[in-house]
Amino acid sequence: MPEAVVQMTVNGDATEASVEPRVTLADFLREQCGLTGTHLGCEHGVCGACTVLVDGAAVRSCLMFALQARGAEVTTIEGIAGPDGGLTHVQEAFREEHGLQCGFCTPGFVVSVTAFLRDHPNPTDREMKEALSGNLCRCTGYQGIVNAVRRAVGAEQ
């Protein structure tokens, strides 16, 4: 199938590449941009490991084609921390609260929680848990992750 040229901004850098239409945004980021922090667990929209920000909105990058991101600003886990590499409140909270074990799901959680807390700076426990429900972790049992979100809320206030 003919490839098409797509332009988007990835972590602040203007990017232009030729892609096969069936390439998902997740595969594009990993294989053509070399940004392997975006993880692929299920590849059909269930696990949330591939969550990235597209124009600020947290989305599953396995559920969109790279071509659909034409003109968009994409932020991956690599673009979440500051340019000096300093951790954000959310990243620090995950570390402090042991909100991860193997770390596979962590990029998706951090991106989702970053977007969620931006839009809900003072969430209830229920809102917090609902927001986490779109990301799966098979190690922690979630308690450390919930605690990390609570700590991040406190840190930003």
Added chain:
Amino acid sequence: MKPSAFEYHAPDTIDEAVAALAELGDGAKVLAGGQSLVPMLSLRLAYFDHLVDIGHIAELRGIRNERDAVVVGATTIDAAVEHDAELAARVPLLGRATPLVGHFQIRNRGTIGGSIAHADPAAEYPAVALALDAEIEALSPRGKRRIPARSFFEDIWATALAPDELLTGVRFPVWNGRSGFAIREFARRFGDFAIAGAVVAVQLDGDDRVERCAISLFGLGPTPRRATAAEHAARGQKADIAADELGQLAMSELTDVPSDVHGSAVYRRRVGAAMVHRAWSDAIVEATGA
């Protein structure tokens, strides 16, 4: 877990999209937010020679208020439906149903038109459209038409849309007066498709009698269903009618309740009856207070 190859088309206008669908024929599929289509492609449950991406067509997006109805453009994302205050006031069921659609990341991409055109029998928007007697607006080379929700959902993932027809919007009538609205569903985990659910809209007269009502069921057959016998039984009755009996009556009309790993047909009927009971009670409380 990778989709098979396809050709990608990204029209900028509705007319270009309709022309593309007409030209490409059966081998083409419309891609909106992709939250149902892309998993099906990735799992190779479906494949198409052509995808027509309507996500860049500005005129398909947005919420338009009319005197007696609200028209939601096909590619309006769920998150926009969820957070529109005027829509929540005029068509409360949309604001209440949307938080139950997938997870927030899905609602940032998923579209109302995509959900209705996909017609999953356990999805919320088709059931809301059916309850409110919404009309689905479609455009093809033969012109525009409005399809009543009652004749739109034909079978599991099958609708009255022709292959060359583009769903452009959904027209939801506004209910006035002493009305109440509720949606209840049961899923094993938050964000999952419901095992069974019910949507209720009810309007009371000044004497607290049911003047108008709609009960729509989802996850309980190959399409969303109206519980017509239960609606008929409720109409004209006092608001304190036994809601548990309405739930039983709603289930008695069903002949093809699915049975799968998530629940047997017997279990789904019990859940469905409870959801009707609860949604009816919620809606009556709201209408009585209105």
